[in-house]
Amino acid sequence: MEAIGTGAAANVCSEAAKGIFHQVKRHIRYVIFYQKIVDKFEQKHGTLIAKRTSVQQDVDVAERNGEKIKADVLDWRHRVEKVVTEKEKKVKDLEVKAKTKCFFGLCPNIKSRYQLSRKAEEAAATFDELIKDCQFERVGYPDVPEPVVHTDFEAFKSREEVFNDIMESLKDATTSMIGVYGMAGVGKTSLVNEVERQLHEVEVKLFDSVVRATVSRIPVIKEIQDQIAYSLGLKLEENSLVVRARRLCERLRKEKNVLIILDDLWKKLDLEEVGIPFGSRHKGCKILLTSRDQNVLSNGMDATKTFAIGDLENEEAWKFFRKMAGDSFESDEELQSTAIR
Structure with missing residues (x-):
């Protein structure tokens, strides 16, 4: 029983060690592959900006044609503006710190590079999602005019x-x-x-x-x-x-x-x-x-x-005539005489 317990404990320790090792490995890669991660961020950033420009060009054309812009296109543009502004600032601020050397210029600023890598990877993943969401066949739709309401009908x-x-x-x-x-x-x-x-x-x-x-x-x-x-x-x-x-x-x-x-x-x-x-x-x-x-x-x-x-019946025709003639009918005897005849 003691041997079984010892074996189980060893397995638990082994799994825990593996977990810790993977965690350490994941964190270390942010420092080792710092430049590669930043380059990927720049590439995704550039692709997203190009997509944004392309969509804006389509929007301009649609608006010139009198079309309304689809809700999903407007939502995508809003998300892009928010994400790009937010992620750009965070990454650029960290990039300045990461270029600063420590120990009187003898070695890189490891902490800043680590932080920059993490933020750049997160931002690149967000950019990638937005790029994949940019699948619009059309950005606009025809603005159907409101029906004209006619009010000239007389309910005779x-x-x-x-x-x-x-x-x-x-x-x-x-x-x-x-x-x-x-x-x-x-x-x-x-x-x-x-x-x-x-x-x-x-x-x-x-x-x-x-x-x-x-x-x-x-x-x-x-x-x-x-x-x-x-x-x-x-x-x-x-x-x-x-x-x-x-x-x-x-x-x-x-x-x-x-x-x-x-x-x-x-x-x-x-x-x-x-x-x-x-x-x-x-x-x-x-x-x-x-x-x-x-x-x-x-x-x-x-x-x-x-x-x-x-044709209108006599009474209907008379009523309609008086309405069309307006106030002048009551004061104009000659018009009344002509209408009666």
Whole structure:
């Protein structure tokens, strides 16, 4: 038993000795490999500074393009500035002391070299982590403009029914394209403006994005693409309409549910040429159209549902006229007489 106890004690002493030896060895290397450790610090320091400069150049380009800088990029830059300033100062201060000789210049300042080596190694490891974290494909992202809030809609009774029908159709999963038609000046654009406004304000969002474009009598595909892209914060810099359409299509398909408002159609519009993924290409894409001609909506565009907007009723028209005329209406008898006729 005594032999076993002695053997166990010897093993414990042996393990303790090994531990102490490794500790002493680790500390001694800071002095022996002082220059090598400092050189590694300088190398990592230089690499990190180059990375910081490169990221800053990318940030400058992104900001010139009107982009916002990603949160992880801002956090990385903040950490780099803090670490570099802090570690540089500590290492440089110790470096001055380490170069000072002791014993009247007969031998190196061992304590200062030891401290410098430890700090330099710690700093190099921190720099290395930051270098590895610098893996940014892009530093910025498009600054999507806030939706324009239109306030020119008059909630006349004759318009409320159409408005409610449109909102219900937008909620209907079986309805993919909705058309609104009527003569010029009856308020088609004002109506879809109000639809857009309310879709942005409701608590339960029907769509991830609502984008719009005015088509006009002579459609210009490039301008329609630019209008939709602007609403999405996408920049289309290519000249080829085909390439632009492909990029726009890819961007729209990233939206799980998207409503595209196309105002003032005069004839059939080729959605594929524009870059709008519709039907089987994107189940979550709905389209709201306005036109003067129901035939354009029903036959040209194959709208699932169409709603007509007629003239205002007499009482509604009178109320609207008085509002537009303002205070001058009450004091101008000739204007009143003309309005009544």
